[in-house]
Amino acid sequence: xxxxxxxxxxxxxxxxKFERIIKTINKRFTTYGYKRIKTSxxxxxDLYSKVKSSINQNEMIKVIDHTGxxxxxxxxxxxxxxxxxxxxxPDLSSELRYFYVQEVFRQxxxxxxxxxxxxxxxxxxxxxxxxADAEVIALGCHLMKDLGFNDIxxxxxxxxxxxxxxxxxxxxxLQIDQLKxxxxxxxxxEIGPFLKSLEIKDEVREVxxxxxxxxxxxxxxxxxxxxxxxxxxxQDTLDYLMDIFSILKLYGLEQYIVMDLGLIxxxxxxxxxxxxxxxxxxxxxxxxxxxxxxxxxxFGTALPAIxxxxxxxxxxxxxxxxxxxxxxxxxxxxxxxxxxxxxxxSIANELRERNYSVLSFSERKExxxxxxxxxxxxxxxxxxxxxxxGKNVQFSNLKELLELLVGGLEPK
Amino acid sequence: MTxxxxxxxxxxxxxxxxTFFEKAGIRFSDFHDKSRKLVIYxxxxxxxxxxxxxxxxxxxVEKGAADIxxxxxxxxMEDPVDVYELLDLGIGKCQLAVAGFxxxxxxxxxxxxxxxxxxxxxxxxxxxxxxxxxxIKLNGSIELAPLIGMSDVIVxxxxxxxxxxxxxxxxxxxxxxxxxxLIVNKxxxxxxxxxxxxxxxxxxxxxx
Numbered sequence: 001x002x003x004x005x006x007x008x009x010x011x012x013x014x015x016x017k018f019e020r021i022i023k024t025i026n027k028r029f030t031t032y033g034y035k036r037i038k039t040s041x042x043x044x045x046d047l048y049s050k051v052k053s054s055i056n057q058n059e060m061i062k063v064i065d066h067t068g069x070x071x072x073x074x075x076x077x078x079x080x081x082x083x084x085x086x087x088x089x090p091d092l093s094s095e096l097r098y099f100y101v102q103e104v105f106r107q108x109x110x111x112x113x114x115x116x117x118x119x120x121x122x123x124x125x126x127x128x129x130x131x132a133d134a135e136v137i138a139l140g141c142h143l144m145k146d147l148g149f150n151d152i153x154x155x156x157x158x159x160x161x162x163x164x165x166x167x168x169x170x171x172x173x174l175q176i177d178q179l180k181x182x183x184x185x186x187x188x189x190e191i192g193p194f195l196k197s198l199e200i201k202d203e204v205r206e207v208x209x210x211x212x213x214x215x216x217x218x219x220x221x222x223x224x225x226x227x228x229x230x231x232x233x234x235q236d237t238l239d240y241l242m243d244i245f246s247i248l249k250l251y252g253l254e255q256y257i258v259m260d261l262g263l264i265x266x267x268x269x270x271x272x273x274x275x276x277x278x279x280x281x282x283x284x285x286x287x288x289x290x291x292x293x294x295x296x297x298x299f300g301t302a303l304p305a306i307x308x309x310x311x312x313x314x315x316x317x318x319x320x321x322x323x324x325x326x327x328x329x330x331x332x333x334x335x336x337x338x339x340x341x342x343x344x345x346s347i348a349n350e351l352r353e354r355n356y357s358v359l360s361f362s363e364r365k366e367x368x369x370x371x372x373x374x375x376x377x378x379x380x381x382x383x384x385x386x387x388x389x390g391k392n393v394q395f396s397n398l399k400e401l402l403e404l405l406v407g408g409l410e411p412k
Numbered sequence: 413m414t415x416x417x418x419x420x421x422x423x424x425x426x427x428x429x430x431t432f433f434e435k436a437g438i439r440f441s442d443f444h445d446k447s448r449k450l451v452i453y454x455x456x457x458x459x460x461x462x463x464x465x466x467x468x469x470x471x472x473v474e475k476g477a478a479d480i481x482x483x484x485x486x487x488x489m490e491d492p493v494d495v496y497e498l499l500d501l502g503i504g505k506c507q508l509a510v511a512g513f514x515x516x517x518x519x520x521x522x523x524x525x526x527x528x529x530x531x532x533x534x535x536x537x538x539x540x541x542x543x544x545x546x547x548i549k550l551n552g553s554i555e556l557a558p559l560i561g562m563s564d565v566i567v568x569x570x571x572x573x574x575x576x577x578x579x580x581x582x583x584x585x586x587x588x589x590x591x592x593x594l595i596v597n598k599x600x601x602x603x604x605x606x607x608x609x610x611x612x613x614x615x616x617x618x619x620x
Contacts, residue, residue: 155602188498258605
């Protein structure tokens with residue numbers, strides 16, 4: 001009994017949330033001028049093996065077609081969109097704004113996780129500028145607010161920061177990976193001893209050791225970088241981040257932004273600003289993105305762009321404790337005596353034409369669907385009645401019914 | 413403001429951590445050794461302590477069920493999770509090490525067998541040295557494995573080395589220093605930065 005009632009309810013409510021979230025996303029992306037596009041579910045395996053340090057090959061779901069060619073189920077959307085544009089529009093004269101909502105497929109590390117995830121994201125193909133980058137981050141923030149989250153934090157970092165620091169250091173790729181994971185874990189305890197074991201100049205070591213502390217209010221973080229020796233290029237990235245932050249202030253989003261100079265994205269193609277968003281009581285980022293000016297070059301053109309994506313399944317989970325919607329799922333429920341079937345169908349049709357959601361049942365099956373409706377209509381043998389909030393009114397034809405629906409039961 | 417949730421395992425580490433908390437001004441009058449409560453609050457109702465199994469602490473923190481966790485480095489190494497590791501509490505200091513009989517040569521033609529409670533750490537360590545091994549997962553009395561010829565060496569926690577010595581074993585290689593660490597959920601750190609940073613700096617002041 002419990003299973004019969006509770007389980008479908010929960011499933012339904014998750015599906016409903018899912019749909020509602022997608023609807024909200026569609027709407028918000030559209031208001032910023034983005035157009036929805038689709039990419040193929042199957043992609044060439046070579047496409048992904050070509051772009052270095054993007055998606056781990058073990059994570060991809062491979063398929064073989066009848067000619068023996070290896071395909072992968074779309075593990076990501078950014079790469080195929082960029083390839084498509086690079087091949088068809090070698091010189092892009094205008095900015096382009098696209099968004100997508102589609103499934104991506106990756107073999108999860110944890111076997112209990114699902115292979116299929118629904119990603120919603122945007123790609124904004126434009127020259128790098130603080131205005132453009134800030135707008136994209138503002139859109140991410142705006143979207144989280146639309147979805148009803150209050151405690152939003154967007155961590156702001158720059159891919160150039162770490163890359164520039166380790167550039168020219170005598171480190172093996174393995175050592176760079178180790179250093180990355182220490183920084184990602186803000187592992188203050190072990191970073192010092194690790195760096196000491198390497199041959200790195202003292203002043204560089206000191207900067208790297210400080211990275212875990214470069215987190216928090218942007219102005220404070222910048223203040224904390226004052227004492228340390230930075231190259232001109234790093235100073236430029238910091239100035240750029242502050243430019244973005246001052247524009248975000250104009251958007252009124254100051255309180256949602258934290259700077260994290262230890263932010264490193266596992267997608268290796270990011271080249272500029274990177275960011276990720278957290279909401280209250282959800283342990284993982286719900287939104288991730290950044291600027292990837294170099295990706296187009298992998299396909300032979302310069303195609304500067306910035307984008308972000310979020311996973312709908314995570315958003316559904318993050319909204320778990322929230323009320324989905326106070327609105328009842330069904331507008332009108334019609335119950336009819338068997339002799340009134342014809343009228344029931346015609347009324348249901350008329351109402352559906354007017355965009356009401358309608359269920360109709362014979363009296364005998366009144367309890368076939370237990371969902372509540374806003375209005376109820378009873379077609380008995382001799383009379384018709386309309387019920388709303390416990391009040392009951394008779395009506396004789398469709399016109400009267402429609403008036404009742406529009407005006408409710410308010411006295412005229 | 414909502415509670416800061418801290419996960420840790422009952423036992424020596426928890427007792428020591430609680431004395432640090434107390435010095436930092438966070439008191440748990442409710443707590444005593446014999447208590448079987450799994451959830452306790454501090455006197456000012458700011459911190460909620462949950463007691464879980466040590467190996468589960470990283471999971472609780474990664475999933476956000478706890479904001480902060482206190483757990484041994486060995487557990488973190490065995491089951492790496494995506495969290496911040498912000499503080500060394502210096503409790504339960506010991507070493508993860510490879511141990512075995514002294515002066516024993518291993519023929520390179522056969523696979524080295526290693527018994528351990530930490531198959532993940534063991535594999536990662538020997539992988540990094542380019543040595544292929546066969547791992548035998550055991551849950552206790554690891555020292556027994558080489559004695560009865562089940563494995564060539566062991567990977568285990570070494571505190572004083574007394575158990576090893578009594579069984580004729582020695583430390584062959586040191587893998588890592590271990591002690592209790594404070595780990596933090598990344599989302600909590602982002603959404604409750606001040607509260608967590610304050611907590612950590614209070615604790616740090618006590619440690620110094």
